[in-house]
Structures are given as structure tokens and as C-alpha cells.
Amino acid sequence: RKEVEQDPGPFNVPEGATVAFNCTYSNSASQSFFWYRQDCRKEPKLLMSVYSSGNEDGRFTAQLNRASQYISLLIRDSKLSDSATYLCVVKVSRNQGGKLIFGQGTELSVKP
């Protein structure tokens, strides 16, 4: 089983749609959580950190459920420019090296 698993893609949605990505992680010692965005043939870039209380950044809302080891990302009013691959990422604890572990990514395509 992969340490971080995401919904298989791709997601094809019309402009203005709301889309949700789900992610589960297996390492209960994971300390920090992130969503990254990766455009085609480009490097991953940090989209937002994810906090237990949930957090919002404009049209993007991230949620974390530590008990269920589940992370989500909600994109409201999707734009053409949101088309990308979204990577769920967890940071393991210091005694495990503090490394980031990446999910395989979920591709989003927003159509006019």
C-alpha cells in the first residue's frame, strides 16, 4: 500500500464547477500536510498547507481529519487556469527524517 494515496484522475469539469480531491495517508506519525500543484512538465509548487482546523485560501479549502488519516482539497468556481495535477503531500516526523512523501497526483482539466 502506498503511503499517500489519491483519487485516480483525471477529473474533467466545466468552468465554474466545484471539485473535490481526496487523499489518505498510512503513516500515523505524519506531522504536516500540504497540497502542491504541478503544471504540465513543470516543477511542483506549494499550493497550501493543511491544518487540523481546516483552512481556506480564496476559492481553495483544505481539510484534515487526523483520526481518519484523510486530507481533502475543495476548489470552488473552477477556472481554466486551475487545470493542473494536484499532489497530496505529508511530512513524516523528525525521527523518520522529516521527509515529504508525495501522492501520485490527481489531474484536473477545466473545460470552457
Added chain:
Amino acid sequence: NAGVTQTPKFQVLKTGQSMTLQCAQDMNHNSMYWYRQDPGMGLRLIYYSASEGTTDKGEVPNGYNVSRLNKREFSLRLESAAPSQTSVYFCASSESPLYDRANYGYTFGSGTRLTVV
């Protein structure tokens, strides 16, 4: 505002050739990482350096070696390239990933696209 710089951007090698991928960061970050990305596999950690003077194996270290030359530079070497090492390689750096509960993300370089024929 360079961030993380990787060279070269593209490379084609013949099986058995060696090469070194270079990475440098100008953000005074302590930790640096090498990942490879293959279709359907996500990013997999090859080696990392938590701080200057230390290096550790990641998930897929076989066939690679690394050198943390100084705080800025972290190189990845393929001693005898194999077709299975055809991939996109990303270098990344981070400020303080070893601190628990620190929500520091990584900054990535733009990648090296390596083909081994």
C-alpha cells in the same frame, strides 16, 4: 530571485555513461533533496541531505550517489546509467523540515529531463 537552480535541463545518455546533475539554492536552506518523477508513480525520494555534511538514502537510492558540497549545493551522480533511470529529476530545498510540526514546504528546481538509451 533564483531559488533552486538545476543543471542541465535536458540530457541524453547512453547506457553505461556517467553524469552528475547539479543543484544549487540561494535561500540559505539547511536541507536539500533529490526526487525522481515517473508517470503514474509520483515523486519518489532518491537521497536527501538534512544539513550540510550529512546525506541519507531515500526510497529509491540504488544506482545513485550524492554529494553535499556545501550548504548551497547538492549534486546527484549516476555512475553507470541504465534505461530504468530515464526520468525527470527534481532537486528541492527546505528551511527546517526536521522540526516537528513545522509546516515548511519545499522549493523545487525546474527539473532535469534525462533519457538513457
